Amino acid sequence: MRIFTTHMSKTIKLKKGFDINLVGEADKKLAEAVQPETFALKPTDFPGMQMPKLMIKEGDDVKAGSPIFYDKKSEQVLFTAPVSGEIVEVKRGAKRKILEIKILADKEISYESFSQYSISDLNNLSREQLQEQMLKSGVWPQIAQRPYGVIADHSDTPKAIFISAFDSHPLAPDYDFIFKGQEKEFQAGLDVLRKFTPGRVHLNMDAKGEVSPLFTQAKDVELNKISGPHPAGNVGVQIHHIDPINKGELVWTVTPFGVIQIGKLFLDGKYDASTTIAIAGSEVKNPQYYKTYTGACINKFIEDNLNTDHVRVISGNVLTGNKIEKDGYIGFAHNMITIIPEGDYFELFGWIKPTVNKLSFQRAFGLLANTKKKFTVDTNEHGEPRAFVQTGVFEKVMPMDILPTYLLKAILAEDFDEMEALGIYEVIEEDLALCEYVDVSKHNIQEILREGLSLIQYS
Amino acid sequence: MKFLRDGLDKVKPHFEKGGKWEKYYYIFEAHETLLFVPNHTTHKVGAQIKDTIDMKRLMMTVIIAMLPCLLFGMWNVGHQHFIALGQEAVFLDKILIGAIQVLPIVVVSYAVGLGTEFAFSVFRQHPINEGFLVTGMLIPLVMPATIPLWQVAMATIFAVIIAKEAFGGTGMNILNVALTARAFLYFAYPSQISGEVWTYLEDGAQTVAGFSGATPLALGAEAVANSTNMMTAMNDFGQGWSDNIYSFSNMFFGFMPGSIGETSTLMCLIGAAILVMTGVGSWKIIFSVFAGAFGMGLLLNAFGANGFMEMPAHYHLVIGGLAFGAVFMASDPVTAAQTETGKWIYGFMIGILTVIIRVLNPAYPEGIMLAILFMNVFAPLIDFYVVKANKKRRLQRATV
Numbered sequence: 001m002r003i004f005t006t007h008m009s010k011t012i013k014l015k016k017g018f019d020i021n022l023v024g025e026a027d028k029k030l031a032e033a034v035q036p037e038t039f040a041l042k043p044t045d046f047p048g049m050q051m052p053k054l055m056i057k058e059g060d061d062v063k064a065g066s067p068i069f070y071d072k073k074s075e076q077v078l079f080t081a082p083v084s085g086e087i088v089e090v091k092r093g094a095k096r097k098i099l100e101i102k103i104l105a106d107k108e109i110s111y112e113s114f115s116q117y118s119i120s121d122l123n124n125l126s127r128e129q130l131q132e133q134m135l136k137s138g139v140w141p142q143i144a145q146r147p148y149g150v151i152a153d154h155s156d157t158p159k160a161i162f163i164s165a166f167d168s169h170p171l172a173p174d175y176d177f178i179f180k181g182q183e184k185e186f187q188a189g190l191d192v193l194r195k196f197t198p199g200r201v202h203l204n205m206d207a208k209g210e211v212s213p214l215f216t217q218a219k220d221v222e223l224n225k226i227s228g229p230h231p232a233g234n235v236g237v238q239i240h241h242i243d244p245i246n247k248g249e250l251v252w253t254v255t256p257f258g259v260i261q262i263g264k265l266f267l268d269g270k271y272d273a274s275t276t277i278a279i280a281g282s283e284v285k286n287p288q289y290y291k292t293y294t295g296a297c298i299n300k301f302i303e304d305n306l307n308t309d310h311v312r313v314i315s316g317n318v319l320t321g322n323k324i325e326k327d328g329y330i331g332f333a334h335n336m337i338t339i340i341p342e343g344d345y346f347e348l349f350g351w352i353k354p355t356v357n358k359l360s361f362q363r364a365f366g367l368l369a370n371t372k373k374k375f376t377v378d379t380n381e382h383g384e385p386r387a388f389v390q391t392g393v394f395e396k397v398m399p400m401d402i403l404p405t406y407l408l409k410a411i412l413a414e415d416f417d418e419m420e421a422l423g424i425y426e427v428i429e430e431d432l433a434l435c436e437y438v439d440v441s442k443h444n445i446q447e448i449l450r451e452g453l454s455l456i457q458y459s
Numbered sequence: 460m461k462f463l464r465d466g467l468d469k470v471k472p473h474f475e476k477g478g479k480w481e482k483y484y485y486i487f488e489a490h491e492t493l494l495f496v497p498n499h500t501t502h503k504v505g506a507q508i509k510d511t512i513d514m515k516r517l518m519m520t521v522i523i524a525m526l527p528c529l530l531f532g533m534w535n536v537g538h539q540h541f542i543a544l545g546q547e548a549v550f551l552d553k554i555l556i557g558a559i560q561v562l563p564i565v566v567v568s569y570a571v572g573l574g575t576e577f578a579f580s581v582f583r584q585h586p587i588n589e590g591f592l593v594t595g596m597l598i599p600l601v602m603p604a605t606i607p608l609w610q611v612a613m614a615t616i617f618a619v620i621i622a623k624e625a626f627g628g629t630g631m632n633i634l635n636v637a638l639t640a641r642a643f644l645y646f647a648y649p650s651q652i653s654g655e656v657w658t659y660l661e662d663g664a665q666t667v668a669g670f671s672g673a674t675p676l677a678l679g680a681e682a683v684a685n686s687t688n689m690m691t692a693m694n695d696f697g698q699g700w701s702d703n704i705y706s707f708s709n710m711f712f713g714f715m716p717g718s719i720g721e722t723s724t725l726m727c728l729i730g731a732a733i734l735v736m737t738g739v740g741s742w743k744i745i746f747s748v749f750a751g752a753f754g755m756g757l758l759l760n761a762f763g764a765n766g767f768m769e770m771p772a773h774y775h776l777v778i779g780g781l782a783f784g785a786v787f788m789a790s791d792p793v794t795a796a797q798t799e800t801g802k803w804i805y806g807f808m809i810g811i812l813t814v815i816i817r818v819l820n821p822a823y824p825e826g827i828m829l830a831i832l833f834m835n836v837f838a839p840l841i842d843f844y845v846v847k848a849n850k851k852r853r854l855q856r857a858t859v
Binding site for chain 2: 020244246247249312314318319320321322323338340342343344345346347348349350351352358359360361362363364365366367377378379380381382383384385386387388389390391392393395401402403405406421422423429433436437438439440441442444445446447
């Protein structure tokens with residue numbers, strides 16, 4: 001049995017990690033209101049999604065919060081429309097796999113109505129009542145579970161819930177700026193989530209920066225402070241140091257965006273997918289923030305806003321995001337678009353030329369460069385795939401008591417016992433993203449990890 | 460440089476699938492990527508940016524770290540040559556004699572080794588790894604200048620095939636490749652790599668009166684066998700033709716006979732500084748080899764049963780190949796322990812074993828080669844226990 005000591009809020013100092021400083025941070029200002037015409041839901045945005053079943057067809061009209069699809073393995077969790085409008089296209093790929101469900105948005109958004117409560121009423125609701133509304137409204141996918149980093153199973157009771165109150169990824173949006181003024185909704189969201197666990201709700205704040213009152217004033221939660229370089233903001237790293245996940249245990253994680261959205265659902269009685277995203281990166285003329293809705297088409301934000309044409313558009317950040325087209329849609333869980341130069345060029349003797357303009361964590365390249373300054377980085381792989389040779393470097397960017405090389409080798413060998421013993425339950429892709437970045441042998445580490453997680457999850 | 464790129468692009472299709480030389484694709488690729496960092500970009504998902512470092516840079520850093528040893532070694536081959544002849548010579552003459560002896564060994568090592576690698580890339584259809592760039596330089600540096608070239612070729616082929624390719628290539632090998640080459644010669648052709656082979660002399664050359672090619676390690680073995688005082692022997696050695704050749708400072712700087720690259724502890728330390736500053740070599744391993752040897756030396760001093768045991772412990776750090784082995788061989792990441800705790804144990808054991816083999820086993824005057832190979836074999840076991848401790852911490856956490 002776990003002994004619940006009276007541990008108070010924790011302060012955790014991390015030393016390992018690496019802050020990647022890039023050119024093109026978003027200015028803390030909101031761009032003129034431009035709304036994209038279309039929005040999309042992408043079933044591929046949800047790890048663990050097995051068989052999405054459509055509940056609409058092309059030509060249907062939907063409201064914000066109307067169900068669009070569900071996953072056959074968990075039929076009660078509905079994925080709903082972020083905006084009202086007409087379903088204009090269901091884009092499919094190979095084997096008719098659903099890629100995007102596009103909605104042509106109304107000028108004025110209309111909402112499905114859900115039950116509305118005052119803050120005091122909210123506290124009287126049971127878990128079942130809360131859960132029912134969360135499942136059908138579309139906010140449930142905001143709750144992820146560890147292990148595996150997939151959407152939480154509503155029949156589970158997690159031992160604790162973790163919320164990271166800062167994002168330490170390169171060029172990440174400033175939470176104080178994007179969540180300003182939503183204290184009430186945030187607290188309501190916390191009050192709801194507290195009903196789902198007998199354990200604690202941990203809110204983990206950046207110890208070094210100025211923290212938004214949204215977080216510091218939060219009540220009835222454990223306030224922990226974390227300091228250190230990236231990945232200090234990763235909720236997985238925080239869990240490892242606050243209350244680690246052991247075999248058979250389950251925790252949930254929610255982003256502040258998700259908490260606020262849950263709060264709004266109950267206070268306003270609607271599925272509110274409005275969000276503030278950052279458009280950042282060295283190739284953006286005016287890196288700044290935009291108010292829009294989940295799943296926005298990004299073309300309006302980057303039109304006439306690029307320094308060069310040959311760019312990589314990334315939904316999310318440079319470490320964990322994914323490539324999208326210039327007229328693509330921002331991912332469900334993302335709150336930023338990063339645009340950097342595409343790196344598809346040959347460079348003569350690029351591996352040996354001395355330079356201080358290229359970013360490297362590894363001192364064999366970056367000895368002379370000052371990594372505190374801001375760099376322009378492109379998408380070149382800088383090398384070819386090789387066997388594992390270098391040792392000890394992953395450990396320098398991994399502030400967890402986990403041996404990444406051994407874990408990866410266990411996954412490649414499909415050795416289930418080893419994966420488990422080496423801590424696979426404690427990590428998801430983002431926790432090993434820096435290892436992938438620094439790897440001299442250029443392994444696709446995040447991909448390998450997801451294969452391992454899937455092997456264990458579905459075996 | 461566009462013509463280079465254009466030229467490569469023109470011949471590239473011949474090497475690609477369906478081309479007339481498709482079997483040789485990896486040989487082409489090795490050359491192409493040596494000239495140009497390829498235009499590969501990051502995948503659609505996963506890290507969208509990658510560190511600028513690659514394997515070539517990593518390996519080249521090791522080669523740069525070895526250059527002081529190589530250049531000093533070339534000079535020292537000439538220096539020792541003229542000492543043995545009892546002649547004065549200028550810097551340029553010494554380095555010229557040295558270069559004539561050393562460069563062919565380097566060329567043979569690289570040509571034969573890379574040839575073997577290319578052949579395997581064709582047979583096995585795997586990319587050519589940069590590992591041999593380092594091995595190819597290490598092999599000459601641990602050979603005596605007098606080594607016959609055909610033996611260098613034999614040893615290189617043996618090491619690349621048996622120590623590396625048989626295990627699946629760079630990254631998979633258990634034994635340090637360059638040391639395997641040396642061990643091969645040591646056991647197959649001992650007369651060319653042990654005894655007084657360290658000083659290069661032309662056939663029929665007249666050496667200076669009193670000359671001996673014995674190394675400090677040989678003097679140590681003699682002290683054990685004949686119960687003589689080793690320190691007296693060292694201090695007296697070279698009297699009349701090279702006074703104080705085996706003084707501590709002389710040995711630290713490396714003005715003494717030995718394998719081409721290993722005589723100078725100072726040059727090895729410069730190499731170590733480069734490796735540690737760039738993060739390419741593990742300071743934990745390098746430091747702990749020295750610490751292990753010094754500690755074991757002190758322990759033997761306490762017993763003091765014979766002349767070699769009585770030799771001050773710090774002498775162990777400058778005689779023989781300890782420094783070179785610690786800096787360039789023990790720290791090979793593939794064959795060393797791979798866990799951070801394991802690196803301490805691994806290095807420390809190499810230091811201890813080196814001194815034990817030197818002092819307590821006079822059949823093998825030099826211990827570092829066998830100590831490293833021995834610990835190469837044990838490194839996975841050390842890691843096994845370190846990893847097991849990690850797993851155990853995780854399990855214990857669960858049951859608290």
